[in-house]
Amino acid sequence: MAKTFLKPKCLSDQETHYCPGCTHGIIHRLVAEAIDALGIAGRTVGIAPVGCAVICYNYFTFDFQEAAHGRAPAMATGIKRVRPDLMVFTYQGDGDLASIGMGEIVHAANRGEKFTTVFVNNAVYGMTGGQMAPTTMPDQKTTTTPFGRRVEEVGMPVRMAELLATLSTPGYISRQAVLAPKYVLRAKKAIRKAFQYQMENRCFSFVEVISTCPTNWGMTPTEAIDWAQKTMLPYYPLGDLKTPEPVKEG
């Protein structure tokens, strides 16, 4: 019998530590599929964040570095500057990238560092137990906003893709989601494009992925998907915010 659905080669066989209903597994797969499709595993270095994906290197089979909280874009900069031939991506959550690592991502993007960032936005700190993130939605309850996020005290959620898209230099900025198969297929294309642009040495590429955290949201996986669609997608619209200039012929 012919196999019609295979695990990407650069995903390991190890069972993940993620909670039931967590969407990290889908996003790992999309990254792995892009790397397999482009045939670049042998020259790829991933950078793991601090957060739920801190040990994501256990699920990939190529070289990996482990960053401090928020610093992955600075590490990626270091790698790409001394080894431009390597393919480098950071995999970061919202606490990591949009809070403690805001400086590093903005400056790496603004310098046009030729690496790829996959930014998983699930509106909460996961690993530390569900505290408020810069991306937490208004009135959303977290362990540090027990009465809901009060925007008059802590401001509105940060839209990272829009923020980075205001910069002139970064070439590819996209926001996608993994809340339903149609979104997953679009996210797959976006992540593949992001790596493709890096391969062509064209630009900094950034894909935000709207994701869920049923455990810390206190919901079932399906409730979490519904909540993200109803609450997050209107505030975090999907699509490409910026694409690089077409390569001139001849």
Add this chain to the structure above:
Amino acid sequence: MNKVLMKGNEAIGEAAIRAGCLNYFAYPITPQSEVAEYLSKRMPEVGGVFLQGESEVAVSYMIFGAAACGERVFTTSSSPGISLMSEGISYIVGAECPAVFVNIMRGGPGLGGILPSQADYLQATKGIGHGDCRLLVMAPASVQEAVEMVMMAFPLAEKYRNPVIILGDGLIGQMMEPVVFPDHLKSAPSNKDDWATSGMETRKSNKRNLVKSLYLDPEALNAHNLKLKAKYDRMKEEEIRYVTYNTEGDYSVLIVSYGTMSRVCRSALESLKTQGLEVALVRPQTLFPFPEKAVFDAASKESCRHVLSVEMSMGQMVEDIERSVQGKRPVSWYGKCGGEVPTPEEVMDAVKDLMRT
């Protein structure tokens, strides 16, 4: 190579290139910004990498990322900047990557001042980052020695897969002195295939490498720390460097002093000699590991009554000296910490005060 007159900061930059390090990331801070200015011109000439990062925090991780690929890389900064880099330094130690840091010290705490200081002694030797984290610490006393130490630092960092820090006071960076550059280092990092994330396809083994500092299992973390401790212990066995002056005959006071301050002490020592007063000097070239035995032996001389630490800090080295002397002699301190370098006369007065007690 001929003798050239060079400012310390520029000589440090040139020394790194001659040590085969073509990768430099930095953030400007007085009194060492000339290193970055020099290398922003020089690195393109030699096909190297120069990048001005957005902060010292980011720079320390640019160093980490590059070092983790097995490439020679270094940065320079000054006291407040090193505080910001200390997070990254701890991760680099934990992940066992070689890298070189240079701290051209200025006065503190806080913003302190921009004039020379040696007040980061304890930070460099005992508290450079969180966790059981040590760096090999070298302290040059001249521009020539700064050049030699920078060139030694890269192979040492690679030998131990641990960062090395050059601890120079502001004068080392700012003064101009004649320098002779040693030959280019031909060596390159070895054994990096075993650990560096250089891309799987570049290695014969085809095994993936992982550079990390997280060990959630307590036994694994303990074993990791024991491995790091074994490296620090090996440094104590193999890397202690120091110079002694006037220790052959009898003397009543032993001075322990490093960096620019030790040169002032040498002048004081010579002047005291002309007055018939004998003083010896031990100058540590490595601050970690500290030359405990050399200090102990010199302090143990029967004629020696006192040990004096002379440093541009409020006596940060005294504890290491006391530890070395093991109670055999009283240890006192003389120094200044506002940016003024004590004069030979002031050091002579401090020595004479001790002799009177």
